[in-house]
Amino acid sequence: MNAAAPPGAKHIGVFGGAFDPPHNAHVAMARAALAQFGLDVLYIIPTGQAWHKARGLTAPEHRLAMARLAFEDVARVVVDERELQRPGPTFTIDTLLALQAENPQAQLYLFIGADQFAAFRQWHRWQEILEIAIICIADRTQSTLAEAQFDAYAGDRGRFFTLQLPLMPVSATQIRQLAASGAATSGGIAQLVPEPVARYISAHQLYSSR
Numbered sequence: 512m513n514a515a516a517p518p519g520a521k522h523i524g525v526f527g528g529a530f531d532p533p534h535n536a537h538v539a540m541a542r543a544a545l546a547q548f549g550l551d552v553l554y555i556i557p558t559g560q561a562w563h564k565a566r567g568l569t570a571p572e573h574r575l576a577m578a579r580l581a582f583e584d585v586a587r588v589v590v591d592e593r594e595l596q597r598p599g600p601t602f603t604i605d606t607l608l609a610l611q612a613e614n615p616q617a618q619l620y621l622f623i624g625a626d627q628f629a630a631f632r633q634w635h636r637w638q639e640i641l642e643i644a645i646i647c648i649a650d651r652t653q654s655t656l657a658e659a660q661f662d663a664y665a666g667d668r669g670r671f672f673t674l675q676l677p678l679m680p681v682s683a684t685q686i687r688q689l690a691a692s693g694a695a696t697s698g699g700i701a702q703l704v705p706e707p708v709a710r711y712i713s714a715h716q717l718y719s720s721r
C-alpha cells in the first residue's frame with residue numbers, strides 16, 4: 512500500500528534508490544531534504560531492477576522492509592512501493608509523472624547523490640525530468656560535485672540546488688562487503704546503518720554469500 516501525500520501538499524520530495532541496504536547517509540539526506548526545502552512529504556522510493564545497475568538487487572521485500580525500518584523515525588516520510596510493483600525497467604520520469612498527476616498543485620523535488628548527477632544526462636528523458644522537478648544534489652566523497660558540472664545545463668542551471676549536509680563516506684557497497692565478511696553479526700556495520708536495519712540484515716543473513 513502506498514500512502515498518499517497530505518491533501519494540498521505544495522512541496523513534495525522524491526528520493527529513490529536501490530536501498531540495498533538503506534544506510535545512515537540516506538537517512539541524513541532525508542532529514543536535510545525535509546528541513547532545507549520545507550517539504551510536506553518526502554517519498555522514499557525503492558527502485559525495481561534499475562536499468563543502469565548491472566548487479567542483481569536483493570529481493571524487493573527485503574529492501575522494502577529495510578527502507579521502512581530505516582526511515583521509521585523520520586516524520587513526513589512515506590516509503591512508496593510503486594517502483595517495486597512496476598514490471599519491467601524502472602524509469603524515474605514515469606514515477607515523477609505519476610506523482611505530478613496525483614498532486615497537480617505541488618512542486619516536485621528530486622534528491623540524488625553527486626554520483627547520480629554525474630550521469631544525469633544518460634537518464635531516460637532527462638529533459639522532461641528537469642521540466643517537472645527541481646533537482647537537489649548531495650555531494651559525495653567518491654564523486655565530488657563541481658560547479659563546472661552544472662555548465663552543461665546552461666539555461667536550466669536554476670533547476671539545480673545543492674543539498675546542505677556534511678559529506679558522509681558511507682555506501683551500500685561498503686556495507687554489503689562488510690556483511691559478506693561476517694561483520695553484520697559481529698556489529699561491524701552498526702555505525703553505518705540504523706540499528707533496526709543492522710538487526711534485519713543479521714536476522715535474514717543478507718549479503719552473507721556475496
Ligand code: ATP
Pocket residue numbers: 527528529530531536537540622623624625626627649650651652679680681682683684685
Ligand atoms: P551502492 O553502493 O550499491 O551503489 P549507494 O550507497 O549509492 O549504493 P543507493 O541506494 O544507490 O545507495 O543510493 C540512493 C541515492 O542516495 C543515490 O542518489 C545516491 O547517489 C545517494 N547516496 C547514497 N549514499 C550517499 C552518500 N554517502 N552521500 C551522498 N549521496 C548518497
